Amino acid sequence: MFLDKEVKSQIKERFKDLKDDVTLVVFTQQSECQHCEDNQKLVEEVSELSDKVSVTVFDFQSDKEQVKKYGIDKVPAIAIIGKVDYGIRLYGIPTGYDFVSLLEGIRIVSTEETQLTSEDNKYLANLDKATHLQVFVSPDCPHCPSAVTVAQQMARVSSKVKADIIDSSQFPDLAKKYNVSGVPHTVINETSYQQGAAPVPTIIAKINETLD
Amino acid sequence: MFNFSLGSNRSDVDISQIFDVVIMGAGPSGLTAAIYAGRYRLKTLLIEKKLVCGGQLATIAHVENYPGFDTTVSGSHLAQEMEKQAIKNGAWILQGHIESVNFTGQIKELNTPKGVIKTRAVIISTGAQPRMLNIPGEQQHIGKGVSYCATCDGHLFIDKTIAVIGGGNTALEETITLTKYAKKIFLIHRRNEFRADKIIQEKIRMIPEIEFMLNTTVKEIDFGKDNERKILVHTKGQDKTIHLDGVFIFVGIIPNSKPFLDALNLKEGFITSDEDMKTCIEGVFVSGDVRYKSLRQITTAVGEGATAAFSANKYLTEKR
Numbered sequence: 001m002f003l004d005k006e007v008k009s010q011i012k013e014r015f016k017d018l019k020d021d022v023t024l025v026v027f028t029q030q031s032e033c034q035h036c037e038d039n040q041k042l043v044e045e046v047s048e049l050s051d052k053v054s055v056t057v058f059d060f061q062s063d064k065e066q067v068k069k070y071g072i073d074k075v076p077a078i079a080i081i082g083k084v085d086y087g088i089r090l091y092g093i094p095t096g097y098d099f100v101s102l103l104e105g106i107r108i109v110s111t112e113e114t115q116l117t118s119e120d121n122k123y124l125a126n127l128d129k130a131t132h133l134q135v136f137v138s139p140d141c142p143h144c145p146s147a148v149t150v151a152q153q154m155a156r157v158s159s160k161v162k163a164d165i166i167d168s169s170q171f172p173d174l175a176k177k178y179n180v181s182g183v184p185h186t187v188i189n190e191t192s193y194q195q196g197a198a199p200v201p202t203i204i205a206k207i208n209e210t211l212d
Numbered sequence: 213m214f215n216f217s218l219g220s221n222r223s224d225v226d227i228s229q230i231f232d233v234v235i236m237g238a239g240p241s242g243l244t245a246a247i248y249a250g251r252y253r254l255k256t257l258l259i260e261k262k263l264v265c266g267g268q269l270a271t272i273a274h275v276e277n278y279p280g281f282d283t284t285v286s287g288s289h290l291a292q293e294m295e296k297q298a299i300k301n302g303a304w305i306l307q308g309h310i311e312s313v314n315f316t317g318q319i320k321e322l323n324t325p326k327g328v329i330k331t332r333a334v335i336i337s338t339g340a341q342p343r344m345l346n347i348p349g350e351q352q353h354i355g356k357g358v359s360y361c362a363t364c365d366g367h368l369f370i371d372k373t374i375a376v377i378g379g380g381n382t383a384l385e386e387t388i389t390l391t392k393y394a395k396k397i398f399l400i401h402r403r404n405e406f407r408a409d410k411i412i413q414e415k416i417r418m419i420p421e422i423e424f425m426l427n428t429t430v431k432e433i434d435f436g437k438d439n440e441r442k443i444l445v446h447t448k449g450q451d452k453t454i455h456l457d458g459v460f461i462f463v464g465i466i467p468n469s470k471p472f473l474d475a476l477n478l479k480e481g482f483i484t485s486d487e488d489m490k491t492c493i494e495g496v497f498v499s500g501d502v503r504y505k506s507l508r509q510i511t512t513a514v515g516e517g518a519t520a521a522f523s524a525n526k527y528l529t530e531k532r
Contacts, residue, residue: 002214002216003216007216007218010218011218014218038214042214093214095214095215095216096214096215096216096217096288097217097219097264097288099216099217099218099219100217100218100219100263100264103218103219104219104263115307115325117325138364138365138367140273140288140363140364140367141361141363141364141365142262142264142266142270142271142288142364143262143361143364144364145219145262145263145264146262146263149263168367168368169367172367172368172370175368179356180355180368181355181356181357181359181365181368181369181457181458182354182355182356182357182358182359182361182364182365182368183355183364183365183368185355195354195355195356196354196355197262
């Protein structure tokens with residue numbers, strides 16, 4: 001058991017505000033995945049705290065069709081699915097401040113409440129090109145949840161935006177590939193990046209620069 | 213074993229009401245003020261711009277000088293406990309930031325993206341953020357090898373060579389945190405001795421991976437060509453190049469006092485007050501790192517938070 005009684009009751013209280021049902025689609029692997037088993041157990045514990053949250057588990061190696069459907073390329077992975085698939089994924093077991101990303105992801109997917117301004121929403125409504133945000137984070141980074149929710153909210157509102165949240169300590173090679181040497185670090189469409197917990201308008205400006 | 217942060221508990225609060233006290237910033241000082249104000253049964257709103265409470269405290273791996281806790285408490289744990297206590301005592305927490313303030317009337321107004329928040333008293337505990345060295349190459353390499361947060365970014369420098377710049381408690385404590393990851397650390401300080409507490413200095417001198425460079429200034433960070441990272445330092449009367457993978461900078465703080473520049477008296481950017489945390493405007497109090505003072509510690513932040521709440525309560529009682 002990962003979550004103590006007090007933490008569970010706090011989460012239960014927060015989950016009272018959930019509206020749409022949420023399915024946490026977990027991808028796991030039997031061997032050579034240090035945290036896959038723990039990740040699954042953690043997500044199952046979280047799902048027990050609300051009738052609106054359920055879990056489906058797939059195997060990364062054998063459930064090829066599901067891997068393709070959800071676009072999963074590494075494990076452990078969690079796809080946070082609401083009424084539809086908004087394209088929000090978490091890679092790595094979400095501990096420390098990364099756990100905030102899971103809870104906020106569930107809330108954002110389940111409710112329509114975002115902190116986005118009407119201008120942000122207008123931009124996202126007109127966005128017609130695929131935008132892939134990869135937010136590199138770490139469990140000990142208190143600045144990271146702010147960057148994560150920016151990406152998650154944008155994905156919730158626009159079907160063009162996909163938000164992958166990646167724990168850089170569990171995927172060091174990937175962090176190296178993108179030259180991440182500080183978190184949060186948001187990679188936009190493989191080609192550009194934004195460092196730090198930047199507000200939505202900064203990310204939008206960066207997306208514009210990248211798509212041009 | 214894993215730990216789990218839940219992030220800030222957003223309260224379901226009607227912000228159109230007039231609050232007794234609004235506390236800006238949920239670091240240790242603001243959280244303590246919220247605990248005390250809640251216990252006075254004041255209508256208390258705590259506003260935090262980040263998704264998680266704790267401010268600078270949340271970035272500290274090990275807190276060693278907070279009474280009652282020995283070596284085991286992390287800053288994030290301490291912050292979360294303080295937050296729980298604030299909520300338990302009746303304070304509301306709102307995520308948002310202050311754009312501007314109007315302190316001229318009896319009712320103070322705070323402009324936020326969510327609307328105007330009205331309150332009878334205000335406690336400013338907006339804290340501070342890391343100061344930059346302001347040398348060539350620093351700004352453009354933030355997050356690209358230049359960092360101000362050891363707990364956030366340390367794991368990205370496993371078996372690497374890094375430099376830590378600074379000579380105070382934070383610099384030395386964070387150097388110790390970074391020895392968990394880096395294979396070699398140059399600890400660079402411009403003076404001939406460290407400012408940090410003697411006990412930390414004693415501890416750090418036992419660590420073989422650290423090379424001390426006193427009387428040394430860093431002139432440039434050059435992480436440009438072919439990913440070859442180096443810094444240019446001036447030591448023992450001459451310039452020297454050091455090849456490394458990253459630089460962590462802990463050279464003090466700058467106060468988060470921008471929204472109050474016009475309204476309050478400031479000294480070196482910090483808000484001035486008397487010993488009861490009263491600023492130059494009636495009903496406006498200040499506590500923690502944003503306050504002009506000589507010692508900035510978690511212990512002094514919480515003490516001032518309590519005093520600020522006490523003074524706010526006294527002010528409100530006298531006004532009624």
